[in-house]
Amino acid sequence: MAKKEREFDTVNDGSHAIRKFTIGDFLIIFILVILCLTCILPFIHLAAKSVSSNTAVMQKSVVLWPKGFNVDAYKSIFQDGTLVHSFLYSVEVVLIFTALGMITCTCAAYPLSRKRLKGRAFLTVILMIPMYFSAGLIPTYLLYKDLNLLNTMWVLILPLIYSSYNMLIMKNYFQSSIPDSLEEAAFLDGANNFQILFRIVLPLSLPIIATLSLFYAVGRWNSYADNKYYITREGLKMIQYKLYQLVASATEAQTATLSEAIEVTSTPEVLQAACIMFATIPIICVYPFLQKYFVKGVMVGAVKG
Amino acid sequence: MSVRSVKAPSLRERTTWKKAIRRDWHLYVLLLLPVALVILFNYAAYPGLRMVFMDYKPAKGYDGSKWVGWETFAKVFRDKDFIRALKNSITFNLLDLLVSFPTPIILALMLNELRFPRFKKVTQTILYLPHFLSWVIIGAVAYQLFKPSTGIVNVLMMKWGWISEGIPFLTEKGHWAATYLLIGVWQGMGWGTIIYLAAITGISGELYEAAMIDGASRMQRIWHITLPGIRSTIVVLLIMNLGRLMGSNFERLDVFANTQVRDYQYQLAIYVYEKGLASSKFSMATAVGLFQSLVGLILVLISDRFAKALGEDGLL
Numbered sequence: 001m002a003k004k005e006r007e008f009d010t011v012n013d014g015s016h017a018i019r020k021f022t023i024g025d026f027l028i029i030f031i032l033v034i035l036c037l038t039c040i041l042p043f044i045h046l047a048a049k050s051v052s053s054n055t056a057v058m059q060k061s062v063v064l065w066p067k068g069f070n071v072d073a074y075k076s077i078f079q080d081g082t083l084v085h086s087f088l089y090s091v092e093v094v095l096i097f098t099a100l101g102m103i104t105c106t107c108a109a110y111p112l113s114r115k116r117l118k119g120r121a122f123l124t125v126i127l128m129i130p131m132y133f134s135a136g137l138i139p140t141y142l143l144y145k146d147l148n149l150l151n152t153m154w155v156l157i158l159p160l161i162y163s164s165y166n167m168l169i170m171k172n173y174f175q176s177s178i179p180d181s182l183e184e185a186a187f188l189d190g191a192n193n194f195q196i197l198f199r200i201v202l203p204l205s206l207p208i209i210a211t212l213s214l215f216y217a218v219g220r221w222n223s224y225a226d227n228k229y230y231i232t233r234e235g236l237k238m239i240q241y242k243l244y245q246l247v248a249s250a251t252e253a254q255t256a257t258l259s260e261a262i263e264v265t266s267t268p269e270v271l272q273a274a275c276i277m278f279a280t281i282p283i284i285c286v287y288p289f290l291q292k293y294f295v296k297g298v299m300v301g302a303v304k305g
Numbered sequence: 306m307s308v309r310s311v312k313a314p315s316l317r318e319r320t321t322w323k324k325a326i327r328r329d330w331h332l333y334v335l336l337l338l339p340v341a342l343v344i345l346f347n348y349a350a351y352p353g354l355r356m357v358f359m360d361y362k363p364a365k366g367y368d369g370s371k372w373v374g375w376e377t378f379a380k381v382f383r384d385k386d387f388i389r390a391l392k393n394s395i396t397f398n399l400l401d402l403l404v405s406f407p408t409p410i411i412l413a414l415m416l417n418e419l420r421f422p423r424f425k426k427v428t429q430t431i432l433y434l435p436h437f438l439s440w441v442i443i444g445a446v447a448y449q450l451f452k453p454s455t456g457i458v459n460v461l462m463m464k465w466g467w468i469s470e471g472i473p474f475l476t477e478k479g480h481w482a483a484t485y486l487l488i489g490v491w492q493g494m495g496w497g498t499i500i501y502l503a504a505i506t507g508i509s510g511e512l513y514e515a516a517m518i519d520g521a522s523r524m525q526r527i528w529h530i531t532l533p534g535i536r537s538t539i540v541v542l543l544i545m546n547l548g549r550l551m552g553s554n555f556e557r558l559d560v561f562a563n564t565q566v567r568d569y570q571y572q573l574a575i576y577v578y579e580k581g582l583a584s585s586k587f588s589m590a591t592a593v594g595l596f597q598s599l600v601g602l603i604l605v606l607i608s609d610r611f612a613k614a615l616g617e618d619g620l621l
Binding site: 028029032036039045049103105107110111114119123135141142143147159162194222225243287291295299 | 333418430449496555
């Protein structure tokens, strides 16, 4: 744990002073730059396309810089409103999901991290089995149908707010980062379990709370399969599924259609690019700030409890 | 990193249930929520698995449908679609492992050799990007870039005279397979380095200094110090990946679906979805799902044993 500070900052071979810049260094930098470009350029290209004129795109002359700059495609997206609605709805789902998810996660992880808890092994097994064995799509689908969850927002939230994986990470963190002695001292001073949880354990666990909240939020934001399985009402579809219907499924026909009511001047090509950027820009804007928390989560997850 | 060995004897020796509940009822109350959720949304679905022994008809429900014994499984294993999906799943998972597993290791070694901390940090941040993107976005972007006549990749290659006509990256099955696998590599390469880089920091710097003094070249240092230093990490991750050989990622396959590539794209997750939700052959789809879950479970158990036999931590 003491090494954590320098984990990603320094070369670990104690040779800075004597090494010269070699052909090997050059090759490594060259390869890494190429790989980085494959991560960035596609998005710059699409961004450029989304604000270019129809003719420039049709002539295939747009590469990384827009030609015939205009924002008509984005205007149509906002006039049409379905993607915007879906975006806001997704934000709502993600917020509710993350809040409930963290509550559930804490409710499971804290008790199971207390070694004196009677029945701990049994309860842990109960809560871990779903991670290793799932009933599969169809029985699950029929169950949600019986529970009247199909075509509701809650089918996207409730079944997933308990996650064995996140629970394990949180439990490991509680066990390895909060000394037992601290808790025992509080116990002897007459604090009860709730007071210990809220006054001692949670305030000391803010880093892992941030990390897991982001795991929950990004996971929910990105997945769409459950939308496809359980939702048929347009208004309840999250943005990823909307995007899927607009672009990913339209390979051959290339028909990116917003609603018929509004006048769309952009060609499908430009409109698709704009739709993709509309759904991608939020993630690209926030991920540089989030990634360090994610890295932390991976590290804690790698330490078994 | 286990803290289990440190016990608090005063609190844990031979408590009766009565005492335990009186002392820790708060904790049991907290546990009610997650336990209720798994019972309601996971365990409650298990009885539905009995339909693999039935000829389940949605209109008749569990009570009205006929029991048929092992007939469903016999039907599944005679089903050409299933055989094809199974073959494709295993083939693609193996290929995926072959190309996606080594990449993060190589990348981590390269990042570790970088001497400019600033540059390294920026590189890492950029390489993490694909991990944060959904398969829908990745799929949509890929279709835009790789379209045979209008995609920028083909347009540029034709302009530069490398090719005379557009390559059907995602619309011909051979090309599709390669593109699909490479996009998988691209998506996971940066993120996968995290765990290896962490393992590398655990290697003592003195080893490198000693090797430098002895005149070891960079490749020798990587080969004789860095790689052996992260061997156990590599082994554990490899075993974990072997445990996933039967899995298949529905979203990744679904976003790259089109009629021309169905021969390869048709894998178990797609089979279950199409037979089940799309054409209401519920019993067959469930049987395949169950088969997949069970084999997956067995693979995980074997992997765990294997890891432990090698003296590693194991996964369970």
